[in-house]
Amino acid sequence: MTFSWRALSRSLALSGLLFGVEPLHAEYLKIELRVYGLDCGLCARGVAASVQRLAGVKSVDVSLKNGLLEIVLERGNTFKMSDLRRRIRENGFRSMEATITAVGVLNGPSKFEVTGSGESYYVDKPDAKGVGPLELTFQVK
């Protein structure tokens, strides 16, 4: 077995690629989520505190009267909508329709893939072109 500087440098470069690559970040920017069952200040506080702990959440506002959570996210977050809905369920409430602002790409005429999240939605945006990332605001049920 012979030692080769070239082989070593290739191995190091490959390792760097394997371990140094960061996962793609999700690009959810803002979410307005309707939540059923919130009836008092402590319920609102519990949900707000719980959602605030999700990675990438910048701020959470709760309206008891409208049953609405308004979540603002940091750029380049690792947020998933499924995590948010699970968190609401863990608090004993029911998540409903949402208005989402996110960056992603259109795959086909109406399938919008949120960058880095692995989550996609069918949106009604006939004027949007499927070239490059774009910021969309859409509603999901």
Add this chain to the structure above:
Amino acid sequence: MKFVLSLICLIPVSAWGDGHGPAFAYSTATLGSGDASFETAFMWRSGSIMFGPRVSYGIRQNLQISFAAPFDITHGDHPTGRFDAMMPGNPEAEVLLGWRFYHAAPGISTRNEATIYAGASALTQHVPRDDGPPLQRQPGMYVALAAGRVARSYDIWAGAGYQRYGQLESGLHDHQSNTFLSSFAVGWRPPVLNKDYPKPDLRFFWETTGEVVGLARRAPLPPEAGGKGGGHGHVVPPVFLLQSLNRIVYLRNSGGRDVFSGPSVLCTYRSLAFQGGVLFALLDQPNGRQQQEDVRVVVGVTYYLLGRRK
């Protein structure tokens, strides 16, 4: 108006019931998964004062465990049923498991829920009695069912429960009074108080509880005192006793029936809940020569650890 609200919120009272429901009546488990609450409260009932700490933890969103250990500061001579739905009326350590088996949120701010509770307890203090030495300590079990509907403008709660004390050896030991408790409560948040989060949240309740407390029982008298022997057999003057055909000795001055009704108030702000209530006796029929109860009062405070789950 703000001054009045602030004043009410500063009254040192608490969510003595589970979390943010009525003070005396049954309500459902409300802690989310990973949430916890720490409650302390004083209870006053015609001559006796109890202090009760209670810790609750949400194992899952529909499963909650609580540990309560109320104790007597002063003790009155009245039937010792449960003081309220979620807290023993005797000085006991109680572990209570609540399973919210039905849960629906049909609209904004509206929930329909039902919870079944099961608990086990052990007396921690000997309760003094006028008719002899304190009864021996025995383990107890508790089951209850609570159901209700909550909304921003109103709440409705109903429930019933049964507490039974066991015997280590059947018929040979003292036996505390078994208790059946039922309750009904309506809550109301006046439109003027219907403020949005994070402002203080104030609600009023009208609560009614009904209680049937059974006769307590002493171990049979020892042979030298005219009994069959067994147990620890305290000698008690016959005037205090009712002896059944099978020689079981019931204490005449124990148990009874009562119905109480009255208002309570709940104020939540940030991670705190302040609650207090006063119940007045509509019916009070204690057995024997026990003390009548006119009024029951509870005040306390609860601190919540919310949204801690990562």
